[in-house]
Each structure stands twice: as C-alpha cells, then as structure tokens.
Amino acid sequence: xxxxxxxxxxxxxxxxxCNRIAETAPGASLLNAADGWHRAAHRLLNxxxxxxxxxxxxxxxxxxxxxxxxxxxxxxYREQAATGFANWxxxxxxxxxxxxxxxxxxxxxxxxxxxxxxxxxxxxxSAIGEWTGPQLxxxxxxxxxxREARFIVFRCADELSGAAYYESVDLEDxxxxxxxxxxxxxxxxxxVRNGAxxxxxxxxxxxxxQAKYLxxxxxxxxxxxxxxxxxxxxxxxxxxQWYAGI
Ligand SMILES: Nc1nc2c(c(=O)[nH]1)N[C@H]1C(S)=C(S)[C@@H](COP(=O)(O)O)O[C@H]1N2
Ligand SMILES: [Mo]
Numbered sequence: 001x002x003x004x005x006x007x008x009x010x011x012x013x014x015x016x017x018c019n020r021i022a023e024t025a026p027g028a029s030l031l032n033a034a035d036g037w038h039r040a041a042h043r044l045l046n047x048x049x050x051x052x053x054x055x056x057x058x059x060x061x062x063x064x065x066x067x068x069x070x071x072x073x074x075x076x077y078r079e080q081a082a083t084g085f086a087n088w089x090x091x092x093x094x095x096x097x098x099x100x101x102x103x104x105x106x107x108x109x110x111x112x113x114x115x116x117x118x119x120x121x122x123x124x125x126s127a128i129g130e131w132t133g134p135q136l137x138x139x140x141x142x143x144x145x146x147r148e149a150r151f152i153v154f155r156c157a158d159e160l161s162g163a164a165y166y167e168s169v170d171l172e173d174x175x176x177x178x179x180x181x182x183x184x185x186x187x188x189x190x191x192v193r194n195g196a197x198x199x200x201x202x203x204x205x206x207x208x209x210q211a212k213y214l215x216x217x218x219x220x221x222x223x224x225x226x227x228x229x230x231x232x233x234x235x236x237x238x239x240x241q242w243y244a245g246i
Contacts, residue, residue: 035243042204042245043172052178052203052246055116060186061127064119066193069165072158072213085197090181094153094218097144104183104197110134113180120246121207129194131201132184137175139217145171148221151231154200155216160233167211167232168223168242169202178203181214206244208234 072078080088085104093099114132136152152174156165173179182201183190190196195212202209209232223229228236235242 035241038241038245039243042243046204046245048172049177050204052117055118055128057116057130059128060116060130064127064129064185064191064194065125066191067121067123067125067207069158069160069212070193074157074159077157077213081192081196088197090198090214091155091216091218092139092143093216094220095146095149096140096219097146098142100139100143102139107134107181107183107198110138113177114184115178115180115201115203117178117201117203119207119210122240122244123207130184130186131180131182132187133180133182133198133201135177136179136181136200136217137177139181140174140219143219145219149219151220151223153216153218153220153223153226154211154214155218156211157213157215163227163233163236165211165213165233166227167200167209168220168226169205169209173202173204176202176204181217204245206246208232208240209244 088104090102090107091099092102111134112132113135114130116128116130118126118128120126149171151168151170153168154166158165179200179202182199183197185191185194190199195214198214199212200210200214220226223231227233230236231242232240234240
C-alpha cells in the first residue's frame with residue numbers, strides 16, 4: 001500500500017515535468033520515458049537484491065492456469081513434448097565468452113533454488129506456485145558475460161499471430177537471486193500450459209515477463225533490432241511497459 005502511494009506521488013511529480021530521471025536512466029535511449037521513471041522509482045523502493053514475497057506450501061493455488069500460448073504447435077515442439085523433451089536444448093549465447101548448449105539434465109545438475117511466489121497477470125488474475133530451477137546468474141557466470149552486455153534476451157519456441165514470443169531484462173534483474181530458469185512447478189516437471197520444459201521466473205516483475213518454452217538466453221548490448229525493438233512481444237504490440245516492476 002505504502003509503495004503504491006509513493007508511486008502515485010512520484011507519478012504526479014513526474015507528470016509535472018520531472019523527467020530528468022528518465023532521461024538519465026541507463027538504457028533511456030531504448031525505453032520510453034515512463035519506463036525509465038518506473039524503473040527508477042521501483043528500484044528506489046526495492047534496492048538491488050530486495051526479494052519478492054515468498055509464500056508457504058499452504059498458500060499454493062490448487063490450479064495454476066495457463067495464459068497466452070498454452071499448447072504451442074510451432075516447429076517441432078509437439079514432437080519434443082512427445083519424447084519428454086529429451087532433445088531440448090537451451091542455448092546461452094550472444095555477448096558471452098563461452099557459448100553453451102544445455103540439456104535438461106545439465107540444467108537439473110546445477111544448484112537448484114525453489115521459491116513459492118505469486119504470479120500477477122495484467123489481465124487481472126494471480127496464482128501462487130512453487131518454482132524450481134537454477135539461478136540465471138549461475139548460467140551467466142558459467143558463460144561469462146562480455147563487458148558490452150547490458151540486457152538478457154529470452155527466446156521462446158512459440159509464436160503468437162506469426163511472431164515469436166520473447167522477453168528481456170537488464171543485468172540487475174538477470175542476476176537477482178529469485179531470477180531462475182524453472183523446470184518444475186509444485187515439485188513436478190512444468191506442465192505444457194505453464195511453459196514446459198523451461199521457463200523464466202523473474203519474481204519482481206509482471207506475468208508477461210515470465211517467458212515460457214525457453215530455447216535461448218542471449219546477452220546483448222542493445223534491444224534495438226530485436227523483435228520490434230521494445231524488449232518484448234507485448235511491449236512491441238500493446239505498449240506494455242518493458243520494466244514491469246511489482
Ligand atoms: N513463450 C511465452 N511466454 C509467455 C506467454 C506466452 O504467450 N508465450 N504469456 C505470458 C503471459 S501474459 C503470462 S500472464 C504468463 C502466463 O504464465 P502461465 O501460462 O504459466 O500462467 O506467461 C507469459 N509468458
Ligand atoms: Mo499476462
């Protein structure tokens with residue numbers, strides 16, 4: 001509540017012409033002013049490393065609904081699903097020293113984190129689930145980010161209306177302890193509707209940032225030229241904010 005009031009106050013300030021923060025925020029040239037302001041205000045209230053709330057097993061929603069793509073028919077996804085994703089590979093590339101291709105066994109062999117968190121979709125629903133997988137920062141450290149890397153792009157296997165779903169975050173969210181590459185929901189392999197076999201969990205941001213059907217993790221210096229250039233499928237189309245802090 002306090003946070004919302006602060007954001008409202010900060011919003012009023014912003015509307016009255018205080019847009020210096022937006023102009024000087026990192027990546028401001030790529031992002032609209034509102035995004036720059038939102039990120040700056042949210043970061044002020046949630047210092048680096050501040051955790052999203054975590055819940056108990058008693059809070060877990062009996063059913064975690066699916067939204068957006070829920071059963072991709074793209075490429076060889078259905079064949080892969082039929083074989084239990086035995087041949088699924090996650091590529092880690094772009095501006096890294098050591099590009100990698102990981103199998104699900106490779107992902108499961110890394111140190112794991114489990115977290116019970118609430119997913120909030122802008123369409124007006126929430127669900128609580130327990131997600132398990134390695135922290136993204138472990139993968140990034142193995143691959144070795146190059147100095148020029150500033151954003152991490154998430155590539156997905158599915159298309160919506162003929163365009164590939166994708167998302168992106170800055171390095172602060174990429175390295176956040178609750179940013180994980182999840183392969184389990186509530187102690188079982190991810191259901192197809194929730195992004196099997198791999199999806200991102202970026203717990204301080206809204207639902208559309210949680211990329212499902214993950215095929216690639218790419219370090220880039222700029223979001224220009226990727227998709228429509230606004231950092232994500234819905235950001236490109238519906239004007240959703242790139243920084244979707246909650
Ligand atoms: N690849 C992919 N990721 C996606 C989507 C999608 O359609 N495709 N939808 C997004 C939206 S809007 C939400 S709310 C969540 C839904 O996650 P769920 O299906 O596990 O509920 O996934 C997000 N990630
Ligand atoms: Mo959503």
